[in-house]
Amino acid sequence: MTTLPPKHDFPVSDVRRYLEPGPIVLVSSRWLDQTNIMTMGWHTVIEFAPALIGCVIASANHSFDLIRHSRECVINLPTTRLTDTAVRIGDTSGRDIDKFQGFGLTKREATSVQAPMIGECHANLECRLHDDALVDKYNFFIFEVVRAHVVRAPKYPETQHYTGDGVFVVAGKVISCRSLFRPGML
Amino acid sequence: MTTLPPKHDFPVSDVRRYLEPGPIVLVSSRWLDQTNIMTMGWHTVIEFAPALIGCVIASANHSFDLIRHSRECVINLPTTRLTDTAVRIGDTSGRDIDKFQGFGLTKREATSVQAPMIGECHANLECRLHDDALVDKYNFFIFEVVRAHVVRAPKYPETQHYTGDGVFVVAGKVISCRSLFRPGML
Numbered sequence: 001m002t003t004l005p006p007k008h009d010f011p012v013s014d015v016r017r018y019l020e021p022g023p024i025v026l027v028s029s030r031w032l033d034q035t036n037i038m039t040m041g042w043h044t045v046i047e048f049a050p051a052l053i054g055c056v057i058a059s060a061n062h063s064f065d066l067i068r069h070s071r072e073c074v075i076n077l078p079t080t081r082l083t084d085t086a087v088r089i090g091d092t093s094g095r096d097i098d099k100f101q102g103f104g105l106t107k108r109e110a111t112s113v114q115a116p117m118i119g120e121c122h123a124n125l126e127c128r129l130h131d132d133a134l135v136d137k138y139n140f141f142i143f144e145v146v147r148a149h150v151v152r153a154p155k156y157p158e159t160q161h162y163t164g165d166g167v168f169v170v171a172g173k174v175i176s177c178r179s180l181f182r183p184g185m186l
Numbered sequence: 187m188t189t190l191p192p193k194h195d196f197p198v199s200d201v202r203r204y205l206e207p208g209p210i211v212l213v214s215s216r217w218l219d220q221t222n223i224m225t226m227g228w229h230t231v232i233e234f235a236p237a238l239i240g241c242v243i244a245s246a247n248h249s250f251d252l253i254r255h256s257r258e259c260v261i262n263l264p265t266t267r268l269t270d271t272a273v274r275i276g277d278t279s280g281r282d283i284d285k286f287q288g289f290g291l292t293k294r295e296a297t298s299v300q301a302p303m304i305g306e307c308h309a310n311l312e313c314r315l316h317d318d319a320l321v322d323k324y325n326f327f328i329f330e331v332v333r334a335h336v337v338r339a340p341k342y343p344e345t346q347h348y349t350g351d352g353v354f355v356v357a358g359k360v361i362s363c364r365s366l367f368r369p370g371m372l
Binding site for chain 2: 170
């Protein structure tokens with residue numbers, strides 16, 4: 001077993017750094033005595049402050065009920081060391097297995113929500129349901145990130161982005177265009 | 187001037203291939219005699235069929251009014267050959283300049299919407315406004331992709347994904363995990 005990387009508080013208004021590039025994420029949840037993890041690729045930043053994230057959690061998922069009842073979750077960012085695990089998590093149902101145990105992942109207590117954080121992930125974003133207006137129609141949840149914990153280095157971790165049909169593209173190479181931006185546009 | 191790559195019809199229910207990885211996109215619009223382009227990073231797939239895309243278009247943008255009135259746009263996918271252009275488009279306002287002319291981009295007529303397509307982009311997704319329920323509250327638009335035109339090769343173009351603060355990560359490397367997926371989960 002490898003040592004889990006230490007994490008540090010991170011400003012919630014800056015979580016775009018991890019989510020705006022569009023990686024797949026692992027969503028962990030808890031309701032009563034059940035916990036679960038799902039793999040999610042359909043999400044977007046919606047606002048900086050409050051730090052709002054919109055995402056689709058299909059109603060057929062076991063996580064849908066846990067999150068709808070608890071109105072909380074943690075969005076965890078896996079790096080490419082966890083590609084296979086993320087696929088297997090998406091390929092199984094929490095109705096059949098305990099995914100933390102089944103995939104050897106470490107539950108860490110969050111500070112502001114009951115949902116567990118995944119120790120092996122690069123970032124853990126504690127989320128509370130902010131607006132469920134589009135849940136019935138599109139399974140679309142808007143969460144507020146209320147606390148964020150991230151590994152300090154690397155600043156831009158290598159992440160996987162799903163294209164469908166079993167294929168991911170990997171984002172790793174970093175390019176800075178700071179000099180091209182007007183100051184207010186960064 | 188380089189020759190523009192030929193494009194082919196692409197099934198709208200498969201446009202996740204281009205959008206789900208989370209690249210920045212260029213949104214083109216037309217209202218009366220005005221056209222415009224904006225750079226956008228806050229978007230997500232919402233449904234396969236109808237092919238729904240949710241995205242944030244801030245009300246301060248000139249494009250907001252053009253799109254709110256016309257209820258249409260084209261989502262264009264730039265590859266990394268257009269990184270600098272995408273930044274400059276995001277850094278300027280259509281109130282001040284004609285962005286097609288100013289950045290040397292080619293207007294192509296769309297087939298199902300009045301908004302122009304950007305010839306230099308890898309994919310052009312013609313969109314109609316499907317649901318504006320969250321526009322007033324979050325500037326969040328839900329579009330239906332009604333027609334898609336894409337360059338056939340490369341199948342997975344190199345794209346740029348914004349992290350904030352002037353920094354992009356580039357997604358290019360492709361990894362297939364097809365063998366890990368259960369058939370129904372692809």
